[in-house]
Amino acid sequence: MQWLDVYHHKNPDSQHRVLMIDKDANPPERTWCFWSDREHYYDSLVSHRWSRVKFASPQGEVVQDISDFTYQYISGREFFKSAYRRIHADGRIDRITAEVSNTQKAGGLTQVETDQGIFAAPEVYSSVPDANKVSNYKKQQGGAGMWQHFRGWFIDTGEDIFDPETITLMDFRTEQKNGAVFFYVLPFSRRKALVECTVFGPEIWDDEQYDEKLREYTERYIAAEVNITSSEKGQIPMSMMDFDGLRYDGTRSIGTAAGIVKPSTGYMFLRSLRAVECMVGGKARPETPPRFAFYDRLLLGIIRDEPQQISRIMHSLFSRNDFTHVFRFLDEQTSLQEDVKMLSTLPYTPFLKQLTKQTLSSKNRVK
């Protein structure tokens, strides 16, 4: 969707016609959040901005103003409404509901096979990987890999409780079991918030497992009773795999399928926007510098092997560093010198263990 929206805006005179194929007639229900210290293409869609961020763990709490940055929220409903309005107003774009099963190259075109027929085009962009290749890959790897998976409640407390200026980015004050578990709280007003139970780990939970945790957390840290107005859930791959190898033949990948998600955080909205802007402008998309891929790989190894260490590592990261530096580091915008300074504030044993383990045996390398 970002691709179409940006393409349409940046190429008003293009004669190309575009066909958009999606198996679902309605866009998914979701919200997007990210931090930013500069204007971006979707600025006008941001409905909430926060300037203070809290981190909590059993070792204590830290709250910081994030100066030039703000943490921003875009409602999926508003995003799709605005993008579809622009797309519908453009006579060059058609849209159909159909499920893609395969693609193949034929005579300079890519043929897209769907349950509604075959369509062919000289350029095909796909936001999903080839299902057969994914299934073979999983068989080879002997597992489904690692996920950031979550379920959130939109709640109304009925009384003034929240500080609407401060988000809780990570709260590790609950039991660390079945993955690294933390809570995320986005207050929209003194009474309304999104509270999310997020897990880094290999097994996706049942709704009941998240709900039990969400009940425990809200009762203990928010209010004895809360009214749940709606919910959202999702799973985002935390993976170092070569997404390009899973591409449908003859297509170019966009979004999650292009490996845009930051493997160690699950954030992708602005990364994807930057990549799309490059593609639409005919430039190569920005590559992750190798040292950031190296840090991601080590952290994913710790999540895989010692998830209970994540709370301690994150506590050191947020209690001993300026949050704005952490954001710049997670955006892969810091210098090597700054990285060394920041990494020296973290407990080194889990990282050294991972370094040894992943260097000594390719079997242990995070994929």
Ligand SMILES: Cc1cc2nc3c(=O)[nH]c(=O)nc-3n(C[C@H](O)[C@H](O)[C@H](O)COP(=O)(O)OP(=O)(O)OC[C@H]3O[C@@H](n4cnc5c(N)ncnc54)[C@H](O)[C@@H]3O)c2cc1C
């Ligand atoms: C609930 C949720 C909340 C998230 N919150 C954030 C956030 O706060 N910040 C952030 O940076 N990232 C967030 N993410 C991660 C990421 O930004 C989103 O997942 C993003 O929407 C991914 O975009 P995409 O285009 O890769 O995939 P999708 O938006 O999932 O698009 C894939 C599309 O392909 C269609 N499709 C699938 N298979 C087929 C097929 N065989 N044939 C035809 N169509 C098919 C689907 O119907 C879907 O519309 C969140 C993810 C979820 C699920």
